[in-house]
Every structure is written in C-alpha cells, then in structure tokens.
Amino acid sequence: MTNSLLKTGERIDQLFSSPIKIIQNKAVFSFSVDSVLLSRFPNIPAKKGLIVDLCSGNGAVGLFVASQTKAQILQVELQERLADMNRRSIQLNELDQQVSVIQDDLANLTNHIGRSKVDLMLCNPPYFKVEPTSNLNESEHYLLARHEIATNLDSICQVAQQTLKSNGRLAMVHRPDRFFDILDTLRRYKLAPKRIQFVYPKSGKEANMLLIEAIKDGSVAGLKILPPLVIHQESGEYTDEIREIYYGK
Secondary structure: OOHHHHOOOOOOOOOOOOOOOOEEEOOOOOOOOHHHHHHHHHOOOOOOOEEEEEOOOOOHHHHHHOOOOEEEEEEEEEHHHHHHHHHHHHHOOOOOOOEEEEEOOOOHHHHHOOOEEEEEEEEOOOOEEEOOHHHHOOOOHHHHHHHHOOOOHHHHHHHHHHHEEEEEEEEEEEOOHHHHHHHHEEEEEEEOEEEEEOOOOEOOOOOOOOEEEEEEOOOOOOOEEEEOOEEEEOOOOEOHHHHHHHHHO
C-alpha cells in the first residue's frame, strides 16, 4: 500500500520516537523542527475533544499529535497539492477515523464547524510579512507557506477567537522578531498568552523560533516564560532534550 500512495518525487519520513509516517516532497513541502516542536508543546487532550491544525501543510503537526490523543483532529489547508499529501498520509497511518482534512481558506472555518467548538488549535503559520524587499521567487507552495499572502496573523487569531471554546487554547510556533506583533494581535482578539518558550539553534546564539500558547477569554495574569530550548550542542549534535523528542528515551 505504501508505494501506491506515493507520487513522483515523494518520500516517506518518520521520527524514530513516533510511529507516524509523513509523505514529503522536497519540491513541494517538507516538515522541519518547528512542526515537531509545535506538536509537542501544548498539553494535548488525551481522550476527547476537537483539535484543529491550521495551515496544516502536509499534515505533520496534526498527525504527530494524533499519536498522543484519541481526540478528533481536523486539518485545514488551502493548497490542493498539500491537502492531497495530507490525506494520503492519514491513509498511510490508518487514521481515517480520527483525522480529516478541509481544503479551504482558514477564514471559512466557521462554515465547516460553526463557532466555539474547538478545544485546541495548532498553527505553524506563514512567518514573513510581504515587504518590498521580500524574496518572492520561491515555488508557489513554499511561497504561500512562508509569506503572509493567503493568510496572516490577524486572520489566524480572528478564526481562533471565533472557533475556540471558552478557555480553549491556541498554540503557535513563530519567529521572535514578530513577538510584540503576536502579543498585540492575541490581545486584540481576547486570547491571553499563558506559556512562551524561546528556541535557540545553539547556546549563545539568538533565538530563531518561539512557541506560544494562549487561552480564549482567559485572564491576562499568570504568563509563564519557560526555560530556553536549545536545538544543537556546540558539536552540531542535538541536545539531550531534542534528541529525546526525535529518537525517544
């Protein structure tokens, strides 16, 4: 069955610590460490509820989460090519009863599920604003995944406010240089930041990612800044914490 699910240029990747297999295509889309970290960052509801993964790409984040919960998972992806890879990865992992895909603009999510239905929303969004100096020569797939062309931070937070239950949570991975923009936008939509963790490529380097979790209609008090997460040792090998995420204990 595995070979029959693959199209030209595709491969299957898997973390040693996870049973989940992901269909990838370097020319179209491949998950990286940000997707892996996002799937491990929030507290995942163990048995029930609805989890939504916005900007789901080939489905890596939601599928990694599926191995941690029995909750229903809904993946939302605009691009037809990525949604197709996503669906075939679901089939590959025999998760059709738990995970499904909506191919649509995330702004239309309420048309599919209504309001105030979601327990946990995950999002690995486009990181970059489109500026006059932006490099827009990438493939269409990477262009839409990396730049705020089809969606942006404001739209994501608006959809989160519409579809999360009261005290439902939004977890995102983003870039530190957007930190204050992220905080301002979350507060505008009454999403209270509760947990933040900065991610560093190596000790002594500047942070290049941040993980943030916010609660709908939550109190602005009680924000926790978690210990820094460092990806690589000076030797270039993974730190113990990252090695455990990728390879297990």
